[in-house]
Amino acid sequence: MLGDGGGTTISLRVNGTRYDLRVEPRVSLLDALREGLGLTGTKKGCNQGACGACTVLVDGRRINACLALAMVYQDREITTIEGLVHDGELHPLQAAFIEHDGFQCGYCTPGQILSAVGMIEEFRDGMPSAVADDVAAGPAEFSSSEIRERMSGNICRCGAYNGIVEAVRQTFEGEAAR
Amino acid sequence: MKDFTYARAENVAAAIDLVSRTQGARYLGGGTNLVDLMREGIERPDALVDVTQLSHRIEELDGGGIRIGAAANNAAVANHRLVRERFPFLSQAIVFGASAQIRNAATVGGNLMQRTRCYYFYDQAAGCNKRTPGTGCDAIGGFNRIHAVLGTSEHCIATHPSDMCVALAASDAVVQVESGQGARRVPIVDFHRLPGDMPEVDTNLRPGELITAVELPALPLARNSMYRKMRDRSSYAFALVSVAAALRIHDGGIQDVRLALGGVAQKPWRAFEAEGLLRGAEATQETFQRAAEAELRSAKGRAHNAFKIELAKRTIVSVLERLAGNGSTR
Numbered sequence: 001m002l003g004d005g006g007g008t009t010i011s012l013r014v015n016g017t018r019y020d021l022r023v024e025p026r027v028s029l030l031d032a033l034r035e036g037l038g039l040t041g042t043k044k045g046c047n048q049g050a051c052g053a054c055t056v057l058v059d060g061r062r063i064n065a066c067l068a069l070a071m072v073y074q075d076r077e078i079t080t081i082e083g084l085v086h087d088g089e090l091h092p093l094q095a096a097f098i099e100h101d102g103f104q105c106g107y108c109t110p111g112q113i114l115s116a117v118g119m120i121e122e123f124r125d126g127m128p129s130a131v132a133d134d135v136a137a138g139p140a141e142f143s144s145s146e147i148r149e150r151m152s153g154n155i156c157r158c159g160a161y162n163g164i165v166e167a168v169r170q171t172f173e174g175e176a177a178r
Numbered sequence: 179m180k181d182f183t184y185a186r187a188e189n190v191a192a193a194i195d196l197v198s199r200t201q202g203a204r205y206l207g208g209g210t211n212l213v214d215l216m217r218e219g220i221e222r223p224d225a226l227v228d229v230t231q232l233s234h235r236i237e238e239l240d241g242g243g244i245r246i247g248a249a250a251n252n253a254a255v256a257n258h259r260l261v262r263e264r265f266p267f268l269s270q271a272i273v274f275g276a277s278a279q280i281r282n283a284a285t286v287g288g289n290l291m292q293r294t295r296c297y298y299f300y301d302q303a304a305g306c307n308k309r310t311p312g313t314g315c316d317a318i319g320g321f322n323r324i325h326a327v328l329g330t331s332e333h334c335i336a337t338h339p340s341d342m343c344v345a346l347a348a349s350d351a352v353v354q355v356e357s358g359q360g361a362r363r364v365p366i367v368d369f370h371r372l373p374g375d376m377p378e379v380d381t382n383l384r385p386g387e388l389i390t391a392v393e394l395p396a397l398p399l400a401r402n403s404m405y406r407k408m409r410d411r412s413s414y415a416f417a418l419v420s421v422a423a424a425l426r427i428h429d430g431g432i433q434d435v436r437l438a439l440g441g442v443a444q445k446p447w448r449a450f451e452a453e454g455l456l457r458g459a460e461a462t463q464e465t466f467q468r469a470a471e472a473e474l475r476s477a478k479g480r481a482h483n484a485f486k487i488e489l490a491k492r493t494i495v496s497v498l499e500r501l502a503g504n505g506s507t508r
Contacts, residue, residue, distance in 0.1 A: 025183060028213070047217070048217070049277075061253075062282060064283070068209060068213070069209060069213060122253070122257075127256070127273075128256060128257065128262065129273055135270050135273070136262045136266055149412075153278055153280065
């Protein structure tokens with residue numbers, strides 16, 4: 001998939017580290033991360049933007065890496081699941097997923113966690129959602145229905161949704177309390 | 179995926195120039211639809227010109243309107259203070275569409291250009307006049323639950339999948355486009371096409387034209403507006419039927435109204451006929467019902483989508499009733 005001798009050298013900033021790699025224009029950000037940089041924490045599920053397993057943060061905003069071309073994301077700050085651990089300490093969401101059984105097989109988990117990191121930021125920015133009655137007023141309560149709607153781009157085929165919702169809620173409330 | 183060349187445009191002139199002198203070149207927005215279609219082999223550009231670095235400014239216009247740079251992402255539009263206050267149905271339409279990840283990447287220009295989600299369009303083994311002209315329409319005699327009931331032709335019954343565009347259609351939005359031949363302004367209702375005998379052409383854009391911005395002229399009644407989306411599951415699904423409406427009532431009468439439907443046609447369907455009946459009439463359920471009936475009179479149901487006709491009428495009535503309740507005391 002990656003250009004072998006062909007392609008162009010690009011520079012990606014991932015989890016604070018700059019990497020130079022050769023890619024063809026058709027290489028997705030997902031494949032560049034997994035195959036090019038060996039960062040296999042980001043998962044390939046549907047490869048068509050439906051499942052969210054490939055969710056990464058770009059400049060703090062969540063996107064599907066499978067629908068992104070690597071060349072487009074040069075010079076942006078990309079965060080993958082490998083970048084959430086700091087000094088050996090799990091990110092609070094990672095710890096909360098373990099505490100609340102927010103997974104079974106674990107395949108969707110990196111995407112769920114990155115998505116939740118982005119989602120909490122969006123909520124704080126006042127981003128409305130489809131469950132808000134009045135978009136001008138903005139979201140009021142960090143409720144289960146808000147969490148479920150805002151996380152609907154991440155599928156868990158094991159059905160660990162109840163644990164995921166609890167993990168996200170606990171993390172949000174924990175951060176809000178600090 | 180077929181190989182292609184990639185270039186990033188730093189400004190509008192460079193983008194237009196690159197596309198005009200590169201065989202088989204296409205503009206690239208967020209890529210959330212185009213990259214998927216390229217992976218499926220349905221779109222096969224030889225070159226992509228990345229226009230995501232062009233204007234994404236969202237700014238107030240004199241008189242109270244809003245101008246949105248075509249590279250603005252969908253989420254930024256939905257969360258913009260002016261959009262939420264003055265065009266709440268546009269903010270709603272966007273957050274009812276796709277997933278948060280897609281809304282963060284997808285641009286406004288790309289949303290206008292997205293292609294149908296008809297299963298037969300995606301299935302290369304199926305007949306599809308939109309994908310491969312002359313191969314017939316397998317949807318007409320096939321499974322057509324998600325397909326169009328208004329403005330169809332014997333060649334195509336696909337729908338336009340956008341939610342955002344339905345609210346734009348109800349807002350009298352104007353699409354600004356530019357090419358080497360100059361700039362022009364295209365009213366949103368004239369931007370997308372009905373299938374006729376050329377379903378392969380979705381829009382009235384001319385070769386090489388680039389969408390640079392979408393303008394929302396001031397529309398005070400849009401402060402009392404809403405978008406309602408009917409779908410098979412309550413999140414992350416395309417519309418079976420959707421309604422965008424804005425309503426102003428004075429002394430029990432309908433002073434002004436905007437109404438558009440999604441999920442029913444190959445373009446966002448501005449309900450001009452219903453609007454004509456509503457304007458100046460009493461704001462009653464009977465009036466809303468009569469207007470809905472009139473708008474759907476020409477609708478044609480197929481084996482699996484005839485339910486959309488009744489669903490569209492009921493959704494129109496329900497949305498207008500809700501807005502009448504919201505707006506009648508003002």
